[in-house]
Amino acid sequence: MSSIDIVHAHALAAPAARQAIEEVAAKLADRFGLQSTWRGDVLDFTGSGVDGAIELQPSAVRVTAKLGFLLSAMKGMVESEIQRVLKEKLG
Numbered sequence: 001m002s003s004i005d006i007v008h009a010h011a012l013a014a015p016a017a018r019q020a021i022e023e024v025a026a027k028l029a030d031r032f033g034l035q036s037t038w039r040g041d042v043l044d045f046t047g048s049g050v051d052g053a054i055e056l057q058p059s060a061v062r063v064t065a066k067l068g069f070l071l072s073a074m075k076g077m078v079e080s081e082i083q084r085v086l087k088e089k090l091g
Helices: 014-032 075-090
Strands: 002-009 035-039 042-047 050-056 060-067
Touching: 002 075, 014 035, 014 042, 014 050, 014 060, 014 075, 060 075
Parallel strands: none
Antiparallel strands: 002 060, 035 042, 042 050, 050 060
16 A cells, blocks of 8 residues: 655635645545545545545645555556646635
């Protein structure tokens, strides 16, 4: 099982950052079929072969995930897609 740990800096106010995280989660849901729920300032997500969280911090967003066997083989592609969407939505 592989894991992902990405920290992406942002300069957004908390409500705008939270909205951006919602948009990131929607993109990832479309791309990877994920379901997500908020737990405080953490958006937990799960799907076929992946479990993780997007944590809203004051000046950064941290994405952590554990990839199942099939997605482990595509770890580089999954990380690239997450980084691309974070950059698009959070700057």
